[in-house]
Amino acid sequence: MNNVLELKDVTKNYGDFVLDHVNFNIPQGCICGFVGQNGAGKTTTIRLILDIIALTEGEIKVFGKDMRKDGKILKDDIGVVFDEMGFHDFLTGVQINKIMSKMYTNWSEEVFTGYMKKFGLPMKKKCGKFSRGMRMKLQIAVAMSHGAKLLIMDEPTSGLDPIVRNEILEIFQEFVMEEDHTILLSSHITGDIERIADMVVFIDKGRIVLSGEKDVILENHAMIKCSKKDADTIAKEDIVSVRQSAFGVDVLVHDKKVCARKYDKLTMEQCTLEEIMIHYVNRANNESKEA
Amino acid sequence: MKGLILKDIYCLRTRMMAYIMTMVAALVLGILISLSSEYGNLRFDVFMAGDASITEDDMASYKIILGGGTFLAVLISLGVGFDGIMTFHMDEKANFNDVLRSMPVKPEEIVLARYITTYGFLLLSYVSSVLVALMISPVVKMFSLGEMIYAGTVLACALAIGLGVSICALFLWNKKTFDRIFVGAFVGAYALFAIALIVSDTYYENRLDAIMGVLMDKGKILYESCLLWLLPVAILMVAVCYFVSVWIIKRKGRGVR
Known part of the structure; x- marks a missing residue:
């Protein structure tokens, strides 16, 4: 099976925090739970994968390519959900749709409006007025409306009530029904990971302490x-x-x-x-x- | 990149009401000063009433008040052009920079989109200042329309340079650091100026008048030939700032901070 994501000796030195030679691979078609307590290095790893911050050392390959060289092409196939919504409070679903249609090559207005409807999100309401659960769903709708093959999510379920969490986990399971779809899901809520993940990577104080298939x-x-x-x-x-x-x-x-x-x-x-x-x-x- | 420009337009649209209010205020200020110079307290004979003889200082203060007020109307409308830079603050507040870096956009495109919207907004405010000048010129007697537009163009050039440097600084630091540095530099400059004045006043007395006189004369010459050198310098500086911004964003390997 092909690896969608490969991290080799990934290191980031912040001085007071070091992400220390992180190694793991995620095969195509699986949900990988990236688990660790707050401040363990999950978000730093995700930011490194997305080339938001620069590596100190190591190599990251997404779909077999280097994000630093082929970032623009690769990011067209990646959907990202952050723990905090990154859209301006005054934007509406209609405006976000217009912006994203100009950002992504394969953006589908039909898919986006479909998800918005499915999630019960009003298209004309300002997203600043959305609840935390609605904001998360909005991010997921955006992440899944441009034909992404890899979803990278940073604590998408934290702070959500069990019903919304359940809904979101079901959406992820639906997403990986397509065999070329893969998810990297970071969370400190191990219950969510236990429920849907195929493989698990444990990180603590910037070091991978355990990784492998969840069932094993x-x-x-x-x-x-x-x-x-x-x-x-x-x-x-x-x-x-x-x-x-x-x-x-x-x-x-x-x-x-x-x-x-x-x-x-x-x-x-x-x-x-x-x-x-x-x-x-x-x-x-x-x-x-x-x- | 089109998406980024569209996002910036949505950002700036939220400030449209403040923009319109500023324009109206500038217009009202210009007209009020002009009317006052014709019929009110700023009329020459009313302003000078009680003075046995009109000195050069009296004339200078009259010109400063009247001229400054009129130009202020044009300058306020142009000053909102600096508002384009607010998109940085809005993006930072909304955590948009991480989202942006997760999208298929090249660093050069991020910078170019910023420059297009920021300078587009400056252009819009320049056009507005010309409109304000056009509207108040029929009632203003002291300055011609050409003089007002000239002053607006000079300030627009200065603003363009300031914007370029500010954008570079914002790509280099975050908004909070930028604000601190900006305010610090502003306060520091004022403090230095105040110290210089006090020191000069104590030790040089009349020499300060001489220095100020020379500065004013040179300043006038400089101002009158401004567009000859300021316009090309502004264009050059904006180009330089653009390339510096691209270099910063690539070197840092991240969105804005």
Whole structure:
């Protein structure tokens, strides 16, 4: 399968924050969840992919091409949704349609008005008067009305109520029904990612801590809830991290099958992406403390 | 690029009411001053009433008040031309710069669109200033229509240079930094001027009058031959600023900030 997006040793040094040699690929036709807590480097990575900010080091390829050289052509095939709406408050749907029709080669007024209707967004109302959910839908409508093959979205569901979030996630799932459509979805809401993503990339403090197919990650990891004494019997190389809980400790292990054989007396539970993320962040924190 | 120009037009359309109000105010000011110079307190004999003998200073102050007021009418209408630069602020406020950089637009197109709308707006305000001059010229006796248009053209050239430099600065820094630098430079210039005046007054006394006199005379000569040098300089500066803006935006590898 072709990679739509390839990041190789991507580094951005801000002085007080470093995006440190980020590597991951996104194959065509999948939804990639880009997960990390606030300030982990998700937005910086997205801005680098879109060539909004300059790379310090590394290489980014979109559809096999360099964004810095072929940006104008490539961006015609990319739809972008930012966490904050980037349109002026006084613009209406009608005006946005006119502007975008002059910006994108394949802009379709029919598709745009169709989405606006579908999302229940009035074409003549100023977008400054839209609610947060409506603003997000407007951005999505714009992102999907010019025949984009890759959607890049930065926290599109944060701050939205569950019903609107659900609606938006369904739209994304519909979008990837077309086999050449791909989505990079950044979020700190792991529930959304768990629901729709095919692959997951975890980022923490500018470093990729885990990446791979979502199902594989969920299948491999397991949570052992036990006493501190039992936790001490688990080999260090099997553990991602150990956290105190109300009844003892939670131990996240990264190879469920191996651990099931090695520690057959301990009970293993299926864990969520959120738990995995918390434990990986916990491990990174512990490592930096030790360092 | 057409989309960017259209977006800027929508931006500037939101300021249309302020623009029209300024034009009306300029028109009213011009007419009021003119009427006052004919029938009111600015009539020469009324203005000079009570003075036993009219000195050169009295004449100068009369000309400054009357002339300044009339020119002010033309200049106000032209001054709104600087408003075109507000699109930078609007884009920054709306977080449009990131959206813009995610669209299929080349950096050169971003710069060109900015220059087209900003200078287009300056041209529009220049045309408006000519219209204001045309409208108030029948009642103004002190200056001819030609003189008013000349003054407007000179200021338009100066504004064009100022706009070019400002656009470069806005591409280099964000609006907040630009405002701080602009206000800082403005206050600093005034402070320097004030200090210079105080110091000159204390140490040089009469020499200050001499310096000011020379400056005024040279200023007059400079003003009268303005279009000979200011127009080509303005055109050259705008061209230079455009290329500098392109260089800045490419070097920074980002939209505006």
